[in-house]
Amino acid sequence: MSAGDHTPVDGNAGTFLSVRNLSVEFQSEGMPLRAINGVDFDLHLGETLCFLGESGSGKTVTMRSLVQLLPPTARIGGKVWLDGIDVLTLDADRLRAIRGTQVSMIFQEPMTALDPVFTVGHQIAEVVVCHEGVSWSTGRARALEMLELVQVPSARRRLDAYPHELSGGLRQRVMIALALSCKPKLLLADEPTTALDATVQIQILLLLRELQRELGMATIFVTHDLGVACEISDRVAVMYAGRFVETGAMAEVIDGPRHPYTIGLLNSTVHAGSERGKLAPIPGAPPDLLDMPPGCAFAPRCSRVVAACAERVPDLVEVAPGRSARCPRTGDPGISLPGPTPPGFPLPRE
Amino acid sequence: MLWYVLRRLAYVLPILLGVSIVCFSLLHLAPGDPLTAVMPEFASDQVIEQIKRSYGFDKPVPVQYLLWLFNALSGNLGLSQVANRPVLDEIVPAMVNTFQLAAFGIGLSLLGGIGLGLLAGYTRRLVTDRAITTTAIIGVSVPHYWVGLVLIAILAVTLGLLPAMGKAPPSPGFGLDDIRHMILPGITLALIPTGIIARSVRATVIDVRKQEFVQTLQANGLPPRRTFLHVVKNASPTVLAIIGIQLGHLVGGSILVETVFAWPGTGYLLNNAIAYRDIPVLQGTILVLATFFVMLNFLVDLAQPFLDPRMTRQ
Structure with a gap:
């Protein structure tokens, strides 16, 4: 199909990324494993959406499925429109053409995500050369420009450095430079600060926030760290067992979580002031994706469970303008407990 | 880099x-007295002493060794008995012939x-992979002689396609007949290294592609051909080390094949x-072959940092 014949699903002209009923199944031996189920969202340029959840909740798989960067056993269903392009129907060549130029990705562990036997300058230049058909010297000039953009000190000298010769923070800066080298409009960041020291984490977060504003990119940020999510994102989608369980503006979700899982997540996060408050871990463990409960996946761990929870998977219903939650009791009085004080680093905001 | 070279050296x-x-030590470890061959029968003690002295056997063993080493280093490996x-x-x-066959x-x-x-490596678990892996195991396990x-x-006696024995008679230049004589011993010689190299390339490629x-x-x-280049460069240090060892074996281990x-x-x-x-011939040949083997691996070590920059730092 041609790229131009699509009108954004919600009719909103500002929507850059539109995802409808996205699902991912892994064909393992025996039963297929459903990792993602019915994910819907829209994203505008300049906006940051955060996927928040525990390991195995499907955050990373959701993000990777947007550019089909999944193992060959994965079957992706649903629709992904990126700037009017139906991404999931693209052939390999067209998909390659948008990877790096329209959508780029930053990985968690920059040591292993960069090729150890090529200089960082070469790796950045290579992407530019491949996509823009320019000469290697132009590619190298762009690499230098990018390293300066991500504030790598003595960038010219670092062009010829190998990844192992750089510190973790510098490596992640290089990773960001690599991802941004062809000016993508959507940046996918997969736990980009998790592998870094706390002090370096903040620097990288600030850099990402700054670049995202400067370049006006849409950003999807995957993290399990509530503090990081607070700092970087405008909106949040809390994920549990392959589904969005709560979505909304970051600040609103933190201030008044509607889904019991979000409440549990907030209560089990160590943050400023928690020496006074109580740390309350969520009992139990996430469900086995091969053996899901018939109703709400969170029901077995939920303290507010009612009979309706076990009947069928609750719908994601709008509970306030721009806020949704997947819980039959969101309307009940008392469920919208005042959340804990917003966690996070004391970073300057605006 | 210089430091790395010196350390390898x-x-x-x-x-x-x-x-x-x-x-x-071969001389002293081999059963029998090395002088028996040159000693006249029923020689008197005096004659024996004299012969021993003329061959340097009257000196202490370490001195004999140093003399021998000094001679060997200046190209004098002694006389073939x-x-x-x-x-x-x-x-x-012999070396020239061996290298010719080995190169092939x-x-x-x-x-x-x-x-x-x-x-x-690129068709892992598919039919091609299984066929190649099985063939490689057979190739490595079957005695090459x-x-x-x-x-x-089959090819020489029954079908008469290729010569069975020896080297082509000397002729100016390097012609078709030289190659025809090299095909059968060349294939036989290549059998084990091919299997081992194929298996290590496969394992390394699979490993790298998972990174x-x-x-x-x-x-x-990036297009597949560029990704392929990255995979190859990452796999090359491991594969090169194995190739180095295999080439050494190929030259040193040609004894049975060359005999056949x-x-x-x-x-x-x-x-x-x-x-x-x-x-003396045994000593000289082993010395030359072993030196070749060691030097080959030295060269492989020297090449490694160019393929993997992490090697120079330890």
Whole structure:
């Protein structure tokens, strides 16, 4: 199909990324494993959406499925429109053409995500050369420009450095430079600060926030760290067992979580002031994706469970303008407990 | 980098010294008195003493060793007891023949091993991979001299397609006949290295392709041929080390193959030297082959940092 014949699903002209009923199944031996189920969202340029959840909740798989960067056993269903392009129907060549130029990705562990036997300058230049058909010297000039953009000190000298010769923070800066080298409009960041020291984490977060504003990119940020999510994102989608369980503006979700899982997540996060408050871990463990409960996946761990929870998977219903939650009791009085004080680093905001 | 070269060299020298000691000891370890062959029958004690002195056997063993080493280093490996000519004159033409055949075998095994290994690594668990892996195991397990005999029986004797024995008669230049004589011994010689190289290339390629940076390359939309280059460069240090060892084996281990095909190389020379108890030739040939093996691996070590920059830092 041609790229131009699509009108954004919600009719909103500002929507850059539109995802409808996205699902991912892994064909393992025996039963297929459903990792993602019915994910819907829209994203505008300049906006940051955060996927928040525990390991195995499907955050990373959701993000990777947007550019089909999944193992060959994965079957992706649903629709992904990126700037009017139906991404999931693209052939390999067209998909390659948008990877790096329209959508780029930053990985968690920059040591292993960069090729150890090529200089960082070469790796950045290579992407530019491949996509823009320019000469290697132009590619190298762009690499230098990018390293300066991500504030790598003595960038010219670092062009010829190998990844192992750089510190973790510098490596992640290089990773960001690599991802941004062809000016993508959507940046996918997969736990980009998790592998870094706390002090370096903040620097990288600030850099990402700054670049995202400067370049006006849409950003999807995957993290399990509530503090990081607070700092970087405008909106949040809390994920549990392959589904969005709560979505909304970051600040609103933190201030008044509607889904019991979000409440549990907030209560089990160590943050400023928690020496006074109580740390309350969520009992139990996430469900086995091969053996899901018939109703709400969170029901077995939920303290507010009612009979309706076990009947069928609750719908994601709008509970306030721009806020949704997947819980039959969101309307009940008392469920919208005042959340804990917003966690996070004391970073300057605006 | 210079520091790296010096450190590698520091590993090589003791090994070479060890090799020379082993070669020298052959004389004393081999059963029987080395002088029996030159000693006249019923020699008087005085004559025996005199002969011992003329051969330097009256000196203490360490001194004998140093004299021998000094001579060997200046190219004097002694006299062949059978041909009665300098050992070096025996070794040099044999060496040339061995290297000629080895180069052919190496070419075959690199082509086959790397090609099949890549194919298997990229089609993991598919039919091609299974076929190649199985063939490689058979290739490595079957005795190569036996395969050589089978090849002779089928291709040379029954079908008469290729010559069974020896080297082409000397002629100006290097012609088709030279190649025809090299095909059967070349294939036989290449069999084991091909299998081992194919298996290590396959394993390394699979390993490299699992690494995360390959996903980065894909996420950045690089075409498959560029991703392939990254995989190859990452796999090359491991594969090169194995190739180095295999090439050494190929040259050193040609003794059986050269005997089966009557190829006048070092293996053939060694075989005859053993049969006739020609210890100087044995010593010289082993010394030269072992030095070649050590130097080959030294060169591989030197090449490694160019492929993997992490190697120079330790």
